[in-house]
Amino acid sequence: MTWLLALILLPIAGAVVVAWLRDNDRLAFRTALGFSLATLALVIPLWNSYEPGGDRMQQTSSVEWIPRFGIHFAFGIDGIALVMIAVIALLVPLVITVLGVTDRLPAGRSAGGYLSLILVQQGLTIGVFSATDVFLFYVLFEVMLVPMYFLIGAYGGPNRQYAAVKFFLYSFLGGLIMLASVIGAYVIASEELTEGTFDWATLTAVVSDAPLSTQIWLFLGFFLAFAIKAPLVPLHTWLPDAAGQAPIGVAVVLVGVLDKVGTFGFLRYCIPMFPAASQELAPWVLTLAVAGVLYASVLAAGQQDMKRFVAYVSIAHFGFITLGIFAFSMQSQVGAVTYMLNHSLATGMLILVIGMVIARGGSSVISDYGGMAKVTPVLAGLMLVAGLATLALPGTNTFISEFLVLLGAFETRPVFTVFAAIGMVLAAVYVLWLYQRVMQGPVRGNALVGAAGGPGAVQAPEVAAPKVVRDTSRRELAVLAPLVVLIIGLGIYPKPVVDVVTPSVEATMSAVQGGDER
Template sequence: MTNPTSVSSAGSWLLAALLLLPLLGAVVVVALRGNDGTAKAAALGFSVVEFVLGLVAWFRFEPSGARLQQSFSFDWIPSFGVHISFAVDGIALVMIAVIGLLVPLVIGAGWADKLPEGRSKGGFFALILLEQALTVGVFAATDVFLFYVLFEIMLIPMYFLIGSYGGQRRQYAAVKFFLYSFLGGLIMLASVIGCYVMAGNELGKGTFDWATLVQVVHDAPLSTQIWLFFGFFIAFAVKAPLVPLHTWLPDATAEAPIGVAVLLVGILDKVGTFGFLRYLLPMFPDASRKLAPLVLVLAVAGIIYGAMLATGQRDMKRFLAYVSIAHFGFIALGIFAFSSQSLTGSVTYMVNHSIATGMLILVVGMVIARGGSTRVADYGGMAKLTPVLAALFLIAGLSSLSLPGTSSFVSEFLVLVGSFPNAPVYTIIGTVGMIFAALYVLWLYQRVMQGPLRGNALVGAAGGPGTMVDPEVGAKRAIGDLSGREKLVLAPLVLLIVGLGIFPKPVLDIVTPAVNATMCQAALVDPVQAVQSGERQLQCR
């Protein structure tokens, strides 16, 4: 069990700083909310320092060392065995690093955005920093009750980010988002309590320590595991989001500010797939294997359903939501195909989806900021006006459809190759989603960027069809290409898309030991190793 007063190493203090710095930043930025310029600078400064600390944590992490590192813990509610307990493995670490990357980019992208009447930049950026702190806590928590508490609390800043700073239907979208996630969390709470009771019966004293519960619940009867599995699974499937529990995402993405949509799709949704890996497979291995066909059906349905609906969308922000639903289907497919390759592919897919789709959302936001409309039909031929924006739009789109040479291709290839031995039918059906991806991404790019100048958003910017000014000349005067700030925001994402597409080893080295440990905890058969050595299971340390 977790040492209740264990805070000793430099790594522990580093993780504590990663958790507390965004909280401190949120407090400072709120205090400065009367001065938008100072508040923005403070928010950016705190987020950049957090990113640097994340890099330090990355380089201090030892892939060949213990599963959980940089840990610290102290008592919270001793009578119930609850601790404030945090640590990171490779999977949690890469997601915390992605959060650290995206938050300063989101702040930079939203630097000049107009907010609804009566809303301040200080309040907006303070909520983003608070969301960052809570999400880091969710990925790093090693006490299951603490995980549940943070899982629910992180809904609050996101609710206000959507409901106070979003579009016309922001209140509806915020309430729908909150209710779906909150109710899923309440169902999970029932399973959390069930695990606690089981530990009490087995050990004589209840505990919420994750490592201990893995050992206790691991050997529970299948019927018990199935009930507990569903409690966690529903909460994670809502968050992921898997079909048919996905309907909150298109509304939330469509109404959220662009930067908030980046965090929602790029980070918050990953809590669901992270939960599959951290909780479902290790704690309920028998139930995971028994119910894998059900999850695979939902995953493949999400791939095809998301792709088909993305192809027919008229609103660019809703398009992005359905693209992500399809991508999350691939992540779930890799997890529940139960091979080391597919699980590694799913974890790297989580990282690369955050990078590629995060960039695509930011680029679409820059298009919308110039045209003032989210409707695809209001644009056309925009590449004539904004060639740099068009080029970066194409890079983000090609990465989203997993073009070879981009980071997403590595992930999708690992998922499909690793899934085929254990789930060939699901993998073949899921591969159809790759064809749809080419259709919907290139369709959007062609409609918005290619062809003659058209659409109310662009022609209207030129002064309308009845003016004496040539439409293209007038539009160029009204709509500029990317500014230096916008280029600076997108540049790191371009470098990562290309760099990790050519050389994915830094991420693979970090996540592979955690994936193998998950396979071992779940007593899963790895088809690759079984073929190579005739062994039935990964060699576990």
């Protein structure tokens, strides 16, 4: 068994074990954390065994599933998949650890059920990133919606059912449209090879030579599914609802990792399989990307809910990532792939910090807070680190990614890049404004200031007494410390990640005629 197969199967096995511990929340928590840490430990030999200059797909394995149609359980990774697998392996133990700190489960819901769904989500997502059979990818793409649907719908906020259904329908319908293109690619391969196959490498070699008109139709089927998942404007409306209603830990997985399946799909499927269509439709895709940067940035600045704020910030960042991918520059695509990783770290930390704020104040409304730095200075400092990484301050991990995207995209698409760069200015505005409203000034807001004299007492604001709010606990520091180290470490020295993803980006660029081979 390869390290990759172990990574896929271990969290799913853990989910089965944890599901049996529904009546013992403490044991369920410890068991889930143990399985997640073991999964993280497996990433180390997987990373060390990966050879950046070796074969495009490594750690490969294949078992026949439906021989009549050439369908296999086939897995393998390139550098792009590797970094995404590493980040979900890192985030899941943190998500499990914050259970009981930032997340309180609804009455009647067990920790065992919640944690088993988290582990299933992890295993399926790793499978999506590593599938090398296109039909298997489609199946996992759809199946991974199920645990997330229940995580939002059973454990989320007051409007959780609406948010869960909206999330599921958007992604499921996008997947069905992608299935039509998958079948179309299979038919083309059958005609060319006299036998059908869903092998990614074979389909890529055959379909990439199809006429432009055929490529465009097949490209659109894949693109629509991935644009919903990413999400790109105007297909984004499910994300603010889902992230706003999801528990904090689930929001970290949703915004930090699950959405990256969309941009990963652009790189793995849209461009290599349909290179001519990708170039032909690139101006339209870039228009959506830049519109998303500007539109989501403006909406982020106007949000009153902190969780929805993070959702719109992420939509803007996905615009930058898509710009880097479809600018067809070597630098911009390397920047886009590293942005996928770095966005997961920075946004994951920001969501966790916001969850800690909400756990103290009992509200996600920004106006319910103010001057919190006076009572929780350490938490305020951690929120500042996460905010500065979100706005891509030099020295943080996201800076090099955003810099490479803009630098590379300017060479090939200068007009789009200039408009997208406005988003950098807006990012500084909305991030610092959030920090100022929540953390700076006098202590104020319903979440931090309570009336003296007991419940129901009505007093003038000047005699309202500040509530007792504790600063960051050791457990919270243990959750956030790895993210701080990675945010600063990769900001100063991004070479390990750049070296891993660059050969995979070069292979993607080589599929595009006229791509920048530098």
